Amino acid sequence: MCQVEEDYHEQLERAEVPGVSKKCVKCKEATAAVVIRAGDAYCRGCFKEYFIHKFRAMLGKNRIIFPGEKVLLAVSGGPSSCSMLSQVQEGLSQNAHKKLRFVPGIVYIDEGGAVGQSVEERRRVVAELQAVLKATGFPFHIVPLEQVLDLPSSVVVAAPSPSARPASAYKAAVDHFIQIDSSSSVTPQEKEETPLPDVQESHTHLLQQLIGSAKTLTAREDLLNTLRQHLLVHTARTEGYSKLMLGDNCTRLAVKLLTSISLGRGAQLAQDTGFSDSRYGDIILVRPMRDYSAKEIAFYNRMFSVPSVFIPSLDTKTTDKASIQRLTESFVTKLQADFPSTVSTIYRTSEKLQTACKSSTTADHFDRCLLCMCALDTAVENASAFKATLISEQLSQTKSPGATSADVPGQNPAPVESESTAPTGQCCPSGGGEDCGTAAGGKGCCSSAKGPETADLKSLLCYSCQLTIKDMSSLERLPQYILSEAQRRQRRSQMREEIGEFLLDDGDEGD
Ligand SMILES: [Zn+2]
Numbered sequence: 249m250c251q252v253e254e255d256y257h258e259q260l261e262r263a264e265v266p267g268v269s270k271k272c273v274k275c276k277e278a279t280a281a282v283v284i285r286a287g288d289a290y291c292r293g294c295f296k297e298y299f300i301h302k303f304r305a306m307l308g309k310n311r312i313i314f315p316g317e318k319v320l321l322a323v324s325g326g327p328s329s330c331s332m333l334s335q336v337q338e339g340l341s342q343n344a345h346k347k348l349r350f351v352p353g354i355v356y357i358d359e360g361g362a363v364g365q366s367v368e369e370r371r372r373v374v375a376e377l378q379a380v381l382k383a384t385g386f387p388f389h390i391v392p393l394e395q396v397l398d399l400p401s402s403v404v405v406a407a408p409s410p411s412a413r414p415a416s417a418y419k420a421a422v423d424h425f426i427q428i429d430s431s432s433s434v435t436p437q438e439k440e441e442t443p444l445p446d447v448q449e450s451h452t453h454l455l456q457q458l459i460g461s462a463k464t465l466t467a468r469e470d471l472l473n474t475l476r477q478h479l480l481v482h483t484a485r486t487e488g489y490s491k492l493m494l495g496d497n498c499t500r501l502a503v504k505l506l507t508s509i510s511l512g513r514g515a516q517l518a519q520d521t522g523f524s525d526s527r528y529g530d531i532i533l534v535r536p537m538r539d540y541s542a543k544e545i546a547f548y549n550r551m552f553s554v555p556s557v558f559i560p561s562l563d564t565k566t567t568d569k570a571s572i573q574r575l576t577e578s579f580v581t582k583l584q585a586d587f588p589s590t591v592s593t594i595y596r597t598s599e600k601l602q603t604a605c606k607s608s609t610t611a612d613h614f615d616r617c618l619l620c621m622c623a624l625d626t627a628v629e630n631a632s633a634f635k636a637t638l639i640s641e642q643l644s645q646t647k648s649p650g651a652t653s654a655d656v657p658g659q660n661p662a663p664v665e666s667e668s669t670a671p672t673g674q675c676c677p678s679g680g681g682e683d684c685g686t687a688a689g690g691k692g693c694c695s696s697a698k699g700p701e702t703a704d705l706k707s708l709l710c711y712s713c714q715l716t717i718k719d720m721s722s723l724e725r726l727p728q729y730i731l732s733e734a735q736r737r738q739r740r741s742q743m744r745e746e747i748g749e750f751l752l753d754d755g756d757e758g759d
């Protein structure tokens with residue numbers, strides 16, 4: 249929809265340089281200390297008030313986090329998530345009526361192994377961050393990314409979401425909470441020392457091979473994001489949290505929005521950048537920092553000494569053109585420097601986005617992407633850009649007919665070339681728990697139990713994740729939980745195909 253009436257022109261003017269002795273626009277007395285936008289100069293006190301209010305307003309407006317709920321804060325060590333942490337601390341120390349009412353915990357994912365840090369470097373960073381986390385008094389979990397290799401398959405299966413509570417329930421819960429809580433002041437409990445998990449060198453090596461199997465930095469970053477999110481969600485589940493707070497600020501989200509479009513994630517934009525994200529079902533991701541710009545956060549952290557830790561990432565010390573993510577970031581930040589409303593314009597566009605295809609709540613579990621867990625965007629009509637891309641891809645690959653088996657939907661299991669099939673004796677090499685060979689002769693078994701072929705895996709992925717996988721040299725390096733869930737889904741859809749004619753149409757969408 250085109251928003252003709254909206255007027256961005258005046259905001260697109262260049263930033264004016266503020267006068268030296270400007271007064272605060274809020275209290276009109278104190279001398280301004282920060283200029284957030286052109287014309288909005290705040291004194292120190294008013295800036296703090298404005299900043300704190302914005303955080304509470306964001307949570308209050310959305311009413312997603314109930315009193316007493318356990319909320320896991322994902323802290324990366326960067327300014328934005330550390331600022332989020334300080335806002336939660338601030339909110340918990342307020343008086344009963346203004347106070348935040350959830351129970352926080354912190355998780356930090358140590359990605360040092362994927363980024364190529366030495367063991368000593370990782371220890372130093374973790375120790376530095378541990379000091380920051382310990383000072384909050386909240387329980388915290390430091391999880392090395394290597395643990396992603398041992399995740400259970402349930403991570404990539406959406407859990408049923410708890411039944412939605414009506415809006416009136418929120419009000420009642422808050423009133424109840426204020427009653428029981430008005431007398432007791434919460435002092436953060438002293439948490440016993442959490443020992444740092446030891447990382448085996450072989451695990452780090454496997455993780456590096458996995459990340460390294462992506463041939464481009466774009467795919468590597470995308471893969472790392474996916475793995476990190478799986479580990480965060482898993483930690484939240486096992487530790488009993490129902491919400492996961494992410495520190496994405498609006499500058500970050502503006503970059504993410506444009507990056508997502510470039511990466512072919514148009515259908516997932518609303519979930520990738522919205523305030524709340526329910527793709528995992530039971531664990532809801534929330535982004536309470538999405539109204540703050542990176543600049544505001546930097547000012548606040550500096551003025552009120554919010555500590556943060558510098559942690560190198562995959563694209564640290566790379567050039568602007570090293571990856572799509574990096575390029576988009578540099579594009580947005582450079583534009584923002586001259587046109588200060590760039591980020592807010594992009595960001596406000598993101599708020600209006602909605603996906604036209606079937607919503608994530610109605611989508612069957614098997615209609616979700618195996619990697620990013622969003623509803624699959626690949627079930628589109630024939631006359632679409634996506635199908636056109638597929639056709640030209642198939643045409644250019646005609647020399648290897650064996651690889652296109654997944655593109656032939658009907659029965660007619662063409663005999664696969666002998667070199668790509670495992671000998672019948674080794675049909676189920678892993679012995680994999682479920683009896684896959686019994687039904688419908690050997691054909692069902694062989695094609696699913698034999699390692700995942702690119703074409704097979706593709707049918708389980710959204711368009712964008714297909715592109716990432718395409719950039720990987722070998723799929724065998726993918727963690728076991730992804731591979732075994734892929735096999736399970738393939739078996740399921742095969743079985744469904746085989747018994748399909750005997751099933752009654754359950755009014756789903758039956759094609
Ligand atoms: Zn003021």
Ligand SMILES: [Zn+2]
Binds near residue numbers: 617
């Ligand atoms: Zn995906």
